[in-house]
Amino acid sequence: MPETFIPAGNSDVADVIRWAAAENKPLDLHGHRSKAGLGRPAQHEYALDVGRLAGVLEYEPAELIVTLRPGTQVSNLEKQLAAAGQMLAFEPPDYGPLWGQPAGRGTMGGAIGCNLAGPRRFKAGAMRDHLLGFTAVSGRGEIFRAGAKVVKNVTGYDLPKLVCGAFGTLVALTEVTVKVLPAPEKTRTLLVFGLDDTGAAAAMAAAATSPHEVSGLAHLPAGIAARSGVGYVGQSGRAVTALRIEGTDISVTARCQALRDLLGGFGELEELHSMNSAWLWREIRDAACFVLPQDRVLWRLSVAPMAGAAVTAAIAQAVPEAEWYFDWAGGLVWLSLPPAGDAHADTVRNAVAASGGGHATLIRADAAARAAVPVFQPQPAALAALAARVKQSFDPANILNPGRMAAGA
Structure with a gap:
């Protein structure tokens, strides 16, 4: 088990990251680990646990915004919003049980880091469309703010969208402001x-x-x-x-x-x-029908809505034991396959490419398979180079969750 730092606030997070950068010690940045099985397996000597940076700091129902710490559990926040007749419109899923974790432990920091969204995604957008602003610590140990606490904000670079889906590889979030909406009657x-x-x-x-x-x-x-x-x-x-x-x-x-x-x-x-x-x-x-058995490989495919049937038909021809269902009007395919050392990666990604392209994310497989094949859709060379430059600008010492998204990162 890695030695774990448990910060009490922004300055603690900055101190740990500055030390790690100076000593070239990579950090496993995490909250409650409900999504630890998502991404490539990585081993670190030290961990930075921000899960205890939790709680709602400011909630303005009339302004449709809430400011909170990233370790705040989504389930607790949703109860508070429901009491005021409001909701998180992007409908964050609870994927913990897919990896054998208890339900209800997912945090807002995890939802942001993984850019999660549920069935309302095609209408309301993803997490990145609802994050208004944040306070964070870069890989240099610098505390900075981005975005704002208002819905209409167009000043500067749109960094809130950048950190969504970064899996903690760019910054350590310490405070976030999220847009909420009235719940339906x-x-x-x-x-x-x-x-x-x-x-x-x-x-x-x-x-x-x-x-x-x-x-x-x-x-x-x-x-x-x-x-x-x-x-x-x-x-x-x-x-x-x-x-x-x-x-x-x-x-x-x-x-x-x-x-x-x-x-x-x-x-x-x-x-x-x-x-x-x-x-x-x-x-x-929550893809609840695929929680068991845990040894089944699980993929999440993003394709053109009308292409989903062709993609699954091609995969089923190669892997008859395949099971699936469709969300987002057919644009999201949840795909369950039998265990395999390569997680059937070539079969899945070739079928997606042959039906107009898209993205295939390996959601669940054993550690060996997640280390052997790309967990996330491989990027074109130009886009991968751009992503590397972004990573370098935020985390030049490469200490924040290195290897979580790509081998050698």
Whole structure:
């Protein structure tokens, strides 16, 4: 186990990083480790645990902003926001159980570092679209601020977007300000039964391009739907295409009926209300159907929505044991495969490339596989060189989570 530093505030974080840079000692920067299985495995002699830098510092419901420490648990923040009738619109998922961790331990720092977003992503954007500003410590041990505590801010470089998805390789966050939005008054989910992947893509495209403002579009093939456990959804034995509608009571009722009229020709329709609807979208958000068995390889593919069916068909031809489902109107594919030393990387990435391109991220595999193949989509040479220059500018000694995103980084 690495020796761990547990800072109490900004100055402590800066002191540790300055020491590590001077002594050339790489640091494992982490919070509650709920996503420690995501990324390349790395070994460090020292760790910087910012998980105890937690708590809401300022919450202005009328201004739709909240300022907090990065170690604040997402689940705790969501409870506080819900009490005020508000929410994190990007719907951060809870992936901890995918790696055998307890549910509900994910932090806001982790959500930012991994740029997480749930089923509302195609409508509300990702984490990077909701981070307004932050205070952080660079790899030089310098404390600095970026962005602002207001929604309308266009001054300077957009550094908040840069740190989202950086996996702690650029800075150590110590304070963040996030935009929040009012929670919907009513939520319903319209279900279409029995569609194959291609038919589901067409139905989701029709709903997505309609004026009815859907906030969730997912398709569960029959085998996945049977494991969903939501009443007759799990008992139907058929594939389920789910469309979420949110808003005021009268608006949701009218839009549900309009979607029924639009999609009636695709198949049998049913509706889920309130608790059942929320439960289904949590299952979709967290990839709960793939928590077990833990030895299965798990990929997360970002493709053109209409290309998902072709991608999964090509992969299934090569790996018949493949299982999958679609989110983001088909643009996000969750893919589960049997264990393999190379995590089926060539099969997966070749199928994505052959269907118009995209990104394939290895979410779960054993340490040997994550060390052997690129966990994240390999970057073109020019983009990789740019990323290296950005890393050099923020962390010239290469001490913040080196090797987490790419070998030799």
